[in-house]
Amino acid sequence: MSLPLFRPGQTVRIAARTPAVHHRVPAYAKGKLGTIERICGVHGDPEKFIGSDGKPAQRLYRVRIPQKTLWPDYSGTAMDHLDIEIFEHWLEAAE
Amino acid sequence: MSEGHDHEHDHSRTFQADHAEPVSEGARVGLALRALLIEAGHYTANEEQEVIAAMQGASPENGARIAARAWVDAAYRQRLLEDGANAIRELGFALDPYEFTVLENTAEVHNVIVCTLCSCYPRALLGMSPAWYKSSNYRARLVREPRRVLAEFGVTLGEDVEVRVHDSTAELRYMVLPERPEGTENWSETELARLITRDSLIGTERRLKV
Numbered sequence: 001m002s003l004p005l006f007r008p009g010q011t012v013r014i015a016a017r018t019p020a021v022h023h024r025v026p027a028y029a030k031g032k033l034g035t036i037e038r039i040c041g042v043h044g045d046p047e048k049f050i051g052s053d054g055k056p057a058q059r060l061y062r063v064r065i066p067q068k069t070l071w072p073d074y075s076g077t078a079m080d081h082l083d084i085e086i087f088e089h090w091l092e093a094a095e
Numbered sequence: 096m097s098e099g100h101d102h103e104h105d106h107s108r109t110f111q112a113d114h115a116e117p118v119s120e121g122a123r124v125g126l127a128l129r130a131l132l133i134e135a136g137h138y139t140a141n142e143e144q145e146v147i148a149a150m151q152g153a154s155p156e157n158g159a160r161i162a163a164r165a166w167v168d169a170a171y172r173q174r175l176l177e178d179g180a181n182a183i184r185e186l187g188f189a190l191d192p193y194e195f196t197v198l199e200n201t202a203e204v205h206n207v208i209v210c211t212l213c214s215c216y217p218r219a220l221l222g223m224s225p226a227w228y229k230s231s232n233y234r235a236r237l238v239r240e241p242r243r244v245l246a247e248f249g250v251t252l253g254e255d256v257e258v259r260v261h262d263s264t265a266e267l268r269y270m271v272l273p274e275r276p277e278g279t280e281n282w283s284e285t286e287l288a289r290l291i292t293r294d295s296l297i298g299t300e301r302r303l304k305v
Contacts, residue, residue, distance in 0.1 A: 085265035
C-alpha cells in the first residue's frame, strides 16, 4: 500500500459526488472542508464490496469539521466540532 | 367455543405468536442467504451460534472495566487512547475486524457518539445498543444540534466546553472514557467500574453519580 496522501492537521475537502453504489459519506459532509485528525489504517472499500471484495483497499482517515462549517446557522459555540471517518479517495488537499 | 374450552379470558387480548416468522421480503432473503452460506461451507451453524453467544455475553460492564483501568493506571490510559484495539486485548477483549477508538472526556471537551448512516456500535464489546441510539431522531439530530439533544439527556454544557460529535461512518467503533468523579481517589478499580454506566460510554451522560 502506498504512503498516506494526507497528514494529520492538513486541510482537506470531502468530495461532493454521489455514486450510485453504497457509500459511507453522509450528505451533510459532502463538499465540506475539515482537517485530518488521524490516519486510521487501510480497509476494504465499501463501494467495491459487490464483485471485488472491497479491493483495492483504501486508506481511512478521521476528518474534523467545525460545526459552523457543517451548519451555518449552528446554535452552539464556534469551538464545537464533528469527527467523521472518510476514505482517502473522497478527499482532496485544500491548502 | 370449542369443547373443554369454556374459560373466561378473551383470546383476542392474550394471544401471542410463539415464534416470530419473517414478515418482510428482506427477512426472507436473509434467511435464504444464511442457509446458502452454511450449505456452501462458508461457516457452520455452530460457529454462528458461538458468535451469537459471545455477543449476548457482551455488556457495558466490559467497557466499565476498561475505563476503570484507565482511571487507575496512567500508562494504560495512554495506550488505550493511542491504540484502543491493542489496549483492550491486554484485558482479554477484542473487537476485530473493527478498529477500536477511545475518546477521552476532559473538563474542556465532551465527546458523544452516533452513527448517522445506520447504527454502528461496539456491540461485541458493550452488548446491544439502546433503542434510542438506533432511532432516526437521535441519529439525525445529534449531528445537527448536539447541545439540545444532550440537554434532553440531562447533560447541560457551558460555553467553555467543546462538544465533539463522532460519526461512526466506517471501520472504527468508539467508546467514551468518562471523567473520573471527584472524591474517588482511594477507590478500588472494581468499585470505580461500578460507577460507569452504558450512557457515559456513549457520551449521553457526563457526571457520573458517586
